[in-house]
Amino acid sequence: MKDIDYSSWADYIIDLIDLYQIKNPKVLEVGAGLGQISSFLKEKIPSYIVSDVSVEMIKFCPDKLSRVTCDMTSLPFKKEFDIIFSIFDSVNYLTTPDLFVDFLSECKRILVEDGIVTFDVSLEKNSIKNIKRLNRKGKYGGVYYNQKSTYDKKSRLHKNILELEIDEVKFIETHEQMIYEFEEYFIIVEDAGLRVIDCFDCFSFDDASRKSERVQFVLGKL
Ligand SMILES: C[S@@+](CC[C@H](N)C(=O)[O-])C[C@H]1O[C@@H](n2cnc3c(N)ncnc32)[C@H](O)[C@@H]1O
Structure with a gap:
């Protein structure tokens, strides 16, 4: 809520996009909530759709953006995105490994070949x-x-x-x-047919470990 620095978090997302040298990306955010980070990203990302399962949340997202109410385990899009991302452990709302695999399988379906999926997870x-x-x-x-x-x-x-x-x-x-174990994520990613490109201690570009508090996964196609 108010103690979250969404401006710095947006800078980190932009740094990630730069790191993988994805030019003019088509971006989808899932689990966007009230859309706080989109307020900081919308000027920097011209092609940007925000989505959340809750219509009550998404109606607070900036109305200049395309806003879609949808469940991240069943995404109403065709293959078109260069980047699919989520912040602030929205993906921890996927409370079974099967749901998590469903989410990643949907990402795989709508991701372009050299696109990335990136999200943070909260650890114990x-x-x-x-x-x-x-x-x-x-x-x-x-x-x-x-x-x-x-x-x-x-x-x-x-x-x-x-x-x-x-x-x-x-x-x-x-x-x-x-709150999945750190190692469980690697199994879930493999089960969804994606690969882990990087796994950072969140807000840095250092390798994460099971001792991290928050981990930033970056996934790609095989
Ligand atoms: C902790 S909030 C984070 C919101 C936002 N990312 C932020 O940083 O402010 C988690 C969000 O995930 C959404 N969510 C939970 N399960 C979801 C699902 N299956 N599909 C899409 N959104 C979901 C919730 O509605 C909520 O808005």
Whole structure:
């Protein structure tokens, strides 16, 4: 929420795009939420579609962008994207390996041959480190929120119960995220028929490890 520096996060995404030398990319963002990063990226990426499964979230994305409500495990597009990305552990919402494989298979279907899929995932160290901070309430961008957060080491489920008030309408949402083991991602990627090009400690270009808090995967076709 307000403590996330989306401007710097956008710079990191641009650095990633530059690293793989993808010129004038057609870009799809999945799990875009309220679209905070798109506000910083939209001037730098002329061909940019934002998407999220929640219409209540996506309606807050900048209206100059193409906005699509869709589930990342079933994408309503044809093969056309150079870059498919997601930020802020949206992909951890895929709570079974099968769902994750479905997501990556869809990416593979709509990705051009030398395109990339890049997303960050949250690892257990991040859940444990931040659990206290994630129990919080406040107001951001006209939205009141009250967040309760738990992490269960056995099931590896991180739950966030969010009470939101938007335009005087109250919503209660339970968000469940699966905190997969670092090594599990490599199996999931292989099962989807993609390959790991790079795996960075997030916000850097250093190699990640199972001890990282947040990991940036960069995937390509085989
Ligand atoms: C933690 S929020 C992050 C939002 C945004 N990426 C950001 O950084 O502000 C996770 C988002 O993922 C979306 N989401 C969860 N499951 C999804 C799915 N299966 N397909 C598409 N979006 C999904 C949620 O609606 C939510 O907006």
